Amino acid sequence: MSRRTLLVALAIAVPPLVLAAVGITHPTRLNADSAIYWRDLHIGILAVFPLLGFIPWLIVRGRNRTVSWAAGILGFIYASFYTALDVLAGIGAGGLEHAGMSMAKSTVYTLGDQLGLVGSVALLIGVILAGVFTISTSGVRALPGTVVIAVGALLFLTRHIFFPVGVIGQLCIAAGGVALLLARVRAERTP
Numbered sequence: 001m002s003r004r005t006l007l008v009a010l011a012i013a014v015p016p017l018v019l020a021a022v023g024i025t026h027p028t029r030l031n032a033d034s035a036i037y038w039r040d041l042h043i044g045i046l047a048v049f050p051l052l053g054f055i056p057w058l059i060v061r062g063r064n065r066t067v068s069w070a071a072g073i074l075g076f077i078y079a080s081f082y083t084a085l086d087v088l089a090g091i092g093a094g095g096l097e098h099a100g101m102s103m104a105k106s107t108v109y110t111l112g113d114q115l116g117l118v119g120s121v122a123l124l125i126g127v128i129l130a131g132v133f134t135i136s137t138s139g140v141r142a143l144p145g146t147v148v149i150a151v152g153a154l155l156f157l158t159r160h161i162f163f164p165v166g167v168i169g170q171l172c173i174a175a176g177g178v179a180l181l182l183a184r185v186r187a188e189r190t191p
Contacts, residue, residue: 005185012058012177015051016152020170022048023161030105035097042090049086050079052156055149055177056126059184060133067133074126078119085116120157127153127173134180138187145183149176 001009022045027034053075060067089112093105131146152172159166 001185005181008058009178009181012055012181013174015048015055016170016174016177018048019045019052019161020167020174023167023170024163026162026166028162030093030097032097032102035094037094039091039094039098042086042094046083046086046091049082052082052123052173053077053079053126055173056123056130059130059177059180063137063184064133067129071126071130074122074129077122078126081115081119081122083119085112085119088112089116116160117157120153124150124153124157127176131176131180134184138183141186142180142183145176145179147176148172148179152176 022041026041027038030038055075056071057068057075060071062068088108092108092112096102096104096108127149128146131142131149134142135146149172152169152175155165155169155172159169161167161170
C-alpha cells in the first residue's frame with residue numbers, strides 16, 4: 001500500500017472510529033446525572049461529526065468530476081445539517097438539562113432531529129453514490145464495501161452513535177469506506 005493510499009485510508013477510517021469509541025460512552029438517556037457529560041461529549045466531538053461527510057468524496061475523488069462534485073455537495077449538506085443536530089440535541093439539550101430547564105429539551109430535540117435527518121440522508125445517499133460508482137469503475141470487488149458502508153450509514157441514520165447499534169454503524173462506515181478505497185486502488189493497478 002502506498003503512503004498516499006494509507007493516508008487516505010486513515011482519513012476515511014479515523015473519524016468513524018473516534019465516533020465509535022465515543023459512542024461506547026454516550027449516555028443512553030439525558031437526565032440531571034448525565035447532563036454535563038452529555039453536553040461536554042458533544043462539544044468534544046463537534047469537529048469530528050462533519051468529517052464523515054468527506055468519506056464519499058475521498059472514495060470517488062479524481063475519477064469523475066460530476067460524481068466527485070455530487071459527493072462533495074452531499075458531504076457538505078450532511079456536515080451542515082448534522083452539525084445542527086449535534087449542537088441542538090447534544091450541546092443545547094445537555095445545557096438545558098444541566099440548567100434545570102428540561103421542559104425545553106423536547107423543542108431542541110425535535111428541531112435537531114429534523115435537521116439531522118436531512119444530514120443523515122445526505123450521507124446515506126453520498127455513500128451509496130460512492131459505492132455504486134466504485135462498483136461501476138472497479139467491478140464486483142467493490143460490492144462488499146458498498147454494502148457495509150451503506151449499512152453503516154443506515155444505522156447512523158437511525159441510531160446515531162448510541163451503543164451498540166450506532167457504534168456498529170460507525171465501524172461499518174470505517175470498514176466499508178476503506179474497503180471501497182482499496183477496491184478502487186486495486187482496480188487502478190490491474191491492467
